[in-house]
Amino acid sequence: MIRLYDSATKEVVPLEQRDDGKVSIYVCGPTVYGPPHIGHGRSVLVYDILRRYLMWLGLDVTFVSNITDIDDKIINRANREERQWSDIATKCESVWWQAMDRLDALRPDKTPRATEYVDQMVQLIADLVDAGKAYETTDGVYLSVEEIDGYGLLAQQSLEDLRAGGGERELVGVEKRHTADFALWKVSKPDEPSWPSPWGDGRPGWHTECVVMSLDLIGEGFDLHTGGLDLMFPHHENERAQAVALGKPFARHWMHHGFVELEGEKMSKSLGNVHNLLDLTDEYDPRAYRLLVLQSHYRSPMELTDESLGHALAAMDRLDAFARRTAELDGEADPEVLEQFRQAMDNDLDTAKALDLLFRAVRDANTALDSDDRDAAAAATGAAHQIAGALGLRLGGEEADVPDEIMALARERGQARTDKDFALADSLRDQITAAGWSIEDSSDGPVLTPVK
């Protein structure tokens, strides 16, 4: 069984499943108020890789990722730009999916939107109030964290230390009983979007959204809850607190991934060094980013530079060249390699090791082909394709349609080579190159590929 680091226990433990053969995963999705940045990209890729691997193992995976389509940030932007908040949410959501598609991430099985769940959120908050775990103030409803067993589990800090805090805490909710108490319901100001509730018209707090949606769609005691390191506290802590307060079993396992860094600095909006994910995928083959994500461990910080992206691109070229060369081969994947792959992945998603195995398989296939051992080549090739597939790494790129004029030049060059007129052949090759194509002479004739 796959073993993963659990942020709650700080140990690598088997991912126990609630139901045999099935895995339920809830990933905290984006708040749609702006374009996704490369940090979102890593998040999406990490969990896409996890999901594909579990599916490759033959498990029945239910993957839920929400869209937070109502939030202060959306409202603020709407006010600033004098637009409808819902207009911003809709536009940003479509851009989000566009970016995800470019990364070749599988769409979630379900994508609940917060606004579709307001009734259920109101119900949950009412239950918390009835249970004496939440209280009403003039600006909303708050959860009393002192009432929660084990609050601070994910924060890894005592309530006392949390209270001591950094000091820049915003002075919202001055009626709060404890600084760590958080809003379940926010009474809205005039002109703000609102929904009716027993505590006045308003909107749900962020932390309430994810508990309600996860429990509704994958149920109590679901298997895995994931997100970025920054969501551990307070967001996940607070989701859990609500479930605990109502005696509902929540996520059995917590997984958090590390940040993308740009030259040693965390990339965040406040630093202004945001790299738009769509810009990244415009400029680079998105597979290069996936490769980089695979190369580093999901919990480690990851450095992202033009240089590292360039290296990844070169590595992709190597994989693509391999795929082209082995396109005709067909055979059973080497079971020993697959077993090693499984062991690596089961060990807290050791994707770096998995890539190691992939590249070794590629080299083995090439070597076997060089010595005309087609059986060995086919076994290694099969393993390479299995691994790449399980990691969501598409090899070979698209079959390029070679334009007639390029084909004509290639044919002319072939004739020139047969005639041993190498000066002409070389000048034809120069023309082909200038037109944006590369030509390789393989044993099966020339291979034309567009230069990216």
Add this chain to the structure above:
RNA sequence: GCGCGGAUGCCCGAGCGGCCUAAGGGAGUGGCCUGCAAAGCCAUGAUUCGCGGGUUCAAAUCCCGCUCCGCGCUCCA
């Protein structure tokens, strides 16, 4: 201030007590192959793992201190 994590070759990054004379990728160099290339293959590269102590028969891996970096304690993947 409190809590958590990181520092490995030219670059990115695995490894987390002996199998490390430290994966894999990229870049470099030399060779094989090729009409020449490209692709591919082979070879080469850290006597060393931020710094200083310590534990151990044995440490990149454990402990202590220091330096630098990141994350959380506030909205954030």
